[in-house]
Amino acid sequence: MKSEGEVSRVILATYGDFNLGIADPEALKTYIAAQRESGTYLSVLGFGRGNLDDAVMQALAQNGNGTAAYIDTLNEARKVLVDQLVGTFYPIANNVKIQVEWNPAEVAEYRLIGYETRALAREDFNNDRVDAGDIGAGTAVTAIYAITAPGSAALLNDPLRYQTEPATGAGGELGYLRIRDMAPGQGISRLQETAILAGDAEPSDDARFAVAIAGLGQLLSGARYTADWGWDQAIEMALAARGADEFGYRIEAVNLMRMAQSPAGK
Numbered sequence: 011m012k013s014e015g016e017v018s019r020v021i022l023a024t025y026g027d028f029n030l031g032i033a034d035p036e037a038l039k040t041y042i043a044a045q046r047e048s049g050t051y052l053s054v055l056g057f058g059r060g061n062l063d064d065a066v067m068q069a070l071a072q073n074g075n076g077t078a079a080y081i082d083t084l085n086e087a088r089k090v091l092v093d094q095l096v097g098t099f100y101p102i103a104n105n106v107k108i109q110v111e112w113n114p115a116e117v118a119e120y121r122l123i124g125y126e127t128r129a130l131a132r133e134d135f136n137n138d139r140v141d142a143g144d145i146g147a148g149t150a151v152t153a154i155y156a157i158t159a160p161g162s163a164a165l166l167n168d169p170l171r172y173q174t175e176p177a178t179g180a181g182g183e184l185g186y187l188r189i190r191d192m193a194p195g196q197g198i199s200r201l202q203e204t205a206i207l208a209g210d211a212e213p214s215d216d217a218r219f220a221v222a223i224a225g226l227g228q229l230l231s232g233a234r235y236t237a238d239w240g241w242d243q244a245i246e247m248a249l250a251a252r253g254a255d256e257f258g259y260r261i262e263a264v265n266l267m268r269m270a271q272s273p274a275g276k
Contacts, residue, residue, distance in 0.1 A: 019076065019099055020045075023055045026062035035066050042074045043141070049195065051075040051144075053099060055090070068127060075104060075144050085262075093257060097149035103191040105199060107142045108153060109135045112185040116208070118160040119167060121235070122153065123224045135190065138199050145191070152217070154224045156235065157184075166235075184208050218251035219260060226267055241271040 032038050042052050052074025054067045064080065071078035077098050079090045090098060107130065112120050134140040145151060158164050185206040190199040213221075225244040228236050245267050252260045 018049065019051045019053060020074075021053050021055065021099075022070075023057060023081075024067075025058035026056055026064075026067060028066070035069065038066075039069055039073045042070055046073065046075050046141075051101070054078045056080045072127065072143070073141070075101065075141075077146075089257070089259065094149075097146035100147045101144045101194050102147050103145045104194055104196075105138070105142045106145050106151070106189065106191040107135050107199075108151075109188040109190075110153075110155070110185055110206070111188075112157070113183050114160075114173075116159065116184050117157045118162070118165055119158040121156045123156060124227065125153065135188070138192070138197065150216075152220045154221060182208050215251040215253040218247055219253070222248035222251060223263065226263075226270070230270065241267065245271070 028035070028038065032041055045052070052071060053076035054071045054074075056062050056064065056067050056078065062080075064078075067078045067080075079086070079098070081087050081090065109132075128143055130140065130142065143151075158166075183205045186203065187206055188201065188203045190201055192199050222244050225236065225239065225247070228234075229241060229244065233240070245264060248260065248264045248267060252264075255261055
């Protein structure tokens with residue numbers, strides 16, 4: 011059902027209990043990866059609660075070059091299947107790999123927030139046989155790092171005895187960004203790279219709202235590194251960065267944050 015160089019997509023709507031056909035998750039991932047190589051991608055929509063296995067859904071979608079979404083309301087169904095349809099189901103870049111090298115003269119410590127299930131070994135960045143994520147049409151990917159400057163009181167680690175001397179003369183570079191990706195239907199990646207420069211520009215509403223949501227994730231998972239930054243600060247930042255919010259998704263997120271903050275949410 012596809013022409014040369016095109017991809018087709020299977021959309022699996024499931025309550026998550028795989029008990030017919032190939033039921034073993036590992037065997038399913040192997041089968042789906044083989045279909046992916048032939049140009050047939052898989053996206054997974056989860057429904058229901060009791061038997062739903064989100065980890066399996068995410069793993070299947072990742073192996074199928076697709077996305078996983080949990081549909082709990084009509085609004086969420088509209089978001090995934092109408093408002094975000096093009097970005098969800100029409101890829102413009104496959105096997106997207108992102109690598110950031112921080113300049114030790116400017117950044118003493120760093121931590122990537124999220125992407126635990128997408129992490130790759132350093133040597134896999136240049137290996138086109140190692141699968142990675144995909145980006146759909148009209149979408150953007152945000153990676154948030156918590157970074158600490160040399161000499162900061164917020165440093166968590168003691169200095170290393172045998173560390174390399176910090177780089178000098180980098181011209182104000184915070185780090186260096188490398189991106190590899192493939193066009194759909196192609197098998198050889200292309201490399202793009204650029205320096206990450208320190209700047210004084212104010213972050214956009216999108217960036218600040220993303221930080222608020224990342225903070226929500228940190229608070230829900232134990233808040234090991236948030237210090238005195240808590241629910242009030244996360245909600246305040248999210249409200250200030252709502253922007254136009256044409257479909258009401260951001261205020262919905264704020265309301266969920268308020269519920270999580272409440273005694274019932276805790």
